[in-house]
Amino acid sequence: MQKIKGIPVRHFDALIIGAGGGGLRAALQLASANLNVAVVSKVFPTRSHTVAAQGGINAALANVLPDDWHWHMFDTVKGSDYLGDQDAIEFMCREAPRAVYELEHFGIPFSRLKNGNIYQRKFGGQSQNFGGDQAARTCAAADRTGHAMLHSLYQKNLQAKTQFFDEYFSVDLLKNEAGGVQGALVYSIETGEPLIINAGATLLATGGVGQLFRTSTNALINTGDGLGMVLRAGIPVQDMEFFQFHPTGIAGKGMLITEGARGEGGYLVNGAGERFMERYAPNAKDLASRDVVSRAIYTEIKEGRGCGPNKDFVYLKLDHLGADIIKSRLPGIRDMCLTFLGIDPIEKPIPVYPTAHYTMGGIPTDINGRVVMPAKTSPEVCVEGLYAAGEAACVSVHGANRLGGNSLLDILVFGRAAADHMISTLKTNNYQHNLDSDSIDKAIFHFQRWHNMTSHAEAISAESIMDLRNELRRVMEEHCGVFRSKQILAEGVDKVQAIIDRMDNACIHDESKVFNTARVEAMELENLAECALATIISALYREESRGAHSRVDFPERDDKNWLKHSLYFKGENQPEYKPVRTKPLTVDSFPPKDRTY
Numbered sequence: 001m002q003k004i005k006g007i008p009v010r011h012f013d014a015l016i017i018g019a020g021g022g023g024l025r026a027a028l029q030l031a032s033a034n035l036n037v038a039v040v041s042k043v044f045p046t047r048s049h050t051v052a053a054q055g056g057i058n059a060a061l062a063n064v065l066p067d068d069w070h071w072h073m074f075d076t077v078k079g080s081d082y083l084g085d086q087d088a089i090e091f092m093c094r095e096a097p098r099a100v101y102e103l104e105h106f107g108i109p110f111s112r113l114k115n116g117n118i119y120q121r122k123f124g125g126q127s128q129n130f131g132g133d134q135a136a137r138t139c140a141a142a143d144r145t146g147h148a149m150l151h152s153l154y155q156k157n158l159q160a161k162t163q164f165f166d167e168y169f170s171v172d173l174l175k176n177e178a179g180g181v182q183g184a185l186v187y188s189i190e191t192g193e194p195l196i197i198n199a200g201a202t203l204l205a206t207g208g209v210g211q212l213f214r215t216s217t218n219a220l221i222n223t224g225d226g227l228g229m230v231l232r233a234g235i236p237v238q239d240m241e242f243f244q245f246h247p248t249g250i251a252g253k254g255m256l257i258t259e260g261a262r263g264e265g266g267y268l269v270n271g272a273g274e275r276f277m278e279r280y281a282p283n284a285k286d287l288a289s290r291d292v293v294s295r296a297i298y299t300e301i302k303e304g305r306g307c308g309p310n311k312d313f314v315y316l317k318l319d320h321l322g323a324d325i326i327k328s329r330l331p332g333i334r335d336m337c338l339t340f341l342g343i344d345p346i347e348k349p350i351p352v353y354p355t356a357h358y359t360m361g362g363i364p365t366d367i368n369g370r371v372v373m374p375a376k377t378s379p380e381v382c383v384e385g386l387y388a389a390g391e392a393a394c395v396s397v398h399g400a401n402r403l404g405g406n407s408l409l410d411i412l413v414f415g416r417a418a419a420d421h422m423i424s425t426l427k428t429n430n431y432q433h434n435l436d437s438d439s440i441d442k443a444i445f446h447f448q449r450w451h452n453m454t455s456h457a458e459a460i461s462a463e464s465i466m467d468l469r470n471e472l473r474r475v476m477e478e479h480c481g482v483f484r485s486k487q488i489l490a491e492g493v494d495k496v497q498a499i500i501d502r503m504d505n506a507c508i509h510d511e512s513k514v515f516n517t518a519r520v521e522a523m524e525l526e527n528l529a530e531c532a533l534a535t536i537i538s539a540l541y542r543e544e545s546r547g548a549h550s551r552v553d554f555p556e557r558d559d560k561n562w563l564k565h566s567l568y569f570k571g572e573n574q575p576e577y578k579p580v581r582t583k584p585l586t587v588d589s590f591p592p593k594d595r596t597y
């Protein structure tokens, strides 16, 4: 086998980093076009976070109530608080029905209506007729939609002969001598051996960074590794100040109770038994957009109207729905409540509190999944050979706030679009350059930093990786949560920076053994810390309230000064900005309006 600098090299047409729904949809497209595809995942593919998605995927199929993709587009633009790029939103909403029918043909066991059509439930922020009555647009496989989707996609990939590198951790992107990206340095978690994967096109589908906050619905693996990799490669991340807090996490634990529970007719009550969402969103009530419902819950609790002895949560009531609906439509939710709370939602309400859920920001891309960089001369330039899709990317269809059911859609539509573009580029441009020697050296140096650190002397005075990670998550929760202000954010920036400085003195040495998983945890912490700094610095500088970013010192949305995307580069203490793409592909644009539900 070929080796470079002593490291074995494997060649592929395309490298996909990440085996969630985004990565697997892209891989399937590439493998079906007879390309040689490698998929690298730090966990077994079907353990990716997509497996946890509960509520469903949006498409204007009109199976339950009248619907139209234009209405879906309007809702998504409004949900994004007008920060979403309208070309990308149009593309996604138009493609949605095809994406769902494709899934159906892959064999996903969707819940069904009596007439055999796919069941669609009501979800937050969805309307008929551009802001009229509630729509029913979210296609669901009970409350296990992501599970059904990921397993089907994995099996289709096995059939298409995609080559999987399971439990390989991607350390850094590799560049070629022409300055483009051409693969990555990865690390076998089982053997500890590095491997260079040299590929004509590379797609980052590494998911979100939900581990930034202490209380989160996200898997432990969601540490923003793809974002760390692009930042180290000199590429910025976009709109990181917009992080979604889901209104209904199980109080004190963080696990998600799907919005589908409210879609089926569940509602929130405060300590006085009042259905308080009627005051905050008179029309949509409990199915207002997530940012609106999360802020309402915080406000109820802050003003002393919470439930329980400490008045520190609110209740989600489902018991009026009846056992049949709960058992058929929300079986996973019922299981979770029985297991973790000892509560049966058929009989009793569920204590809930907002919890960190979704990364709206990410790696900037165009609608073909190509990673873009701001440029002085033209609006944007593409990074040759590099693509991103899924929660790791910011295309941006979610803008300042994502609607429930739009992420499973985003990962499929843009996973496929990126793959289509990769296929056409690889057909016309299938030569490869030499890998850049400096870029390999940098990646090896980064990897060896954690590999060599085994001496006992180093361990004695060192900081523990897990302690630093926990501290980082606590700081982010306290300083960059639902409500923010200049002072709290500025203090947070200093605290995050101090944690990063302490990482220089961190060590993974534990008694006499160093496990490969400990090295992975150390590299994850580095990525998490990069994302933390990007998030809190971008939040500090955005002096307005928009979508999920809520500044008590700047409570209004300010379209005159702030209708623009932030771009954070590693090492900078202030973001740059670029315009929102307000022009859709074929229809008229939706200009910013007051956002009420």
Ligand SMILES: Cc1cc2nc3c(=O)[nH]c(=O)nc-3n(C[C@H](O)[C@H](O)[C@H](O)COP(=O)(O)OP(=O)(O)OC[C@H]3O[C@@H](n4cnc5c(N)ncnc54)[C@H](O)[C@@H]3O)c2cc1C
Residues within 6 Å of the ligand: 017, 018, 019, 020, 021, 022, 023, 040, 041, 042, 043, 045, 048, 049, 050, 051, 052, 053, 054, 055, 056, 057, 145, 146, 168, 169, 170, 171, 205, 206, 207, 208, 217, 218, 219, 221, 222, 225, 226, 256, 258, 357, 358, 389, 390, 391, 392, 404, 405, 406, 407, 408, 409, 411
């Ligand atoms: C509990 C929960 C419920 C949700 N419910 C819904 C819902 O009902 N509807 C909806 O639309 N959205 C929902 N979402 C959001 C949606 O599920 C996610 O945004 C989406 O699944 C992300 O898919 P992805 O392919 O981008 O990444 P993921 O599924 O997160 O996969 C990331 C992949 O990257 C790999 N990876 C990461 N770093 C590395 C590395 N360094 N080296 C190698 N591999 C790496 C991982 O192993 C994994 O395979 C939910 C999210 C959560 C947390």
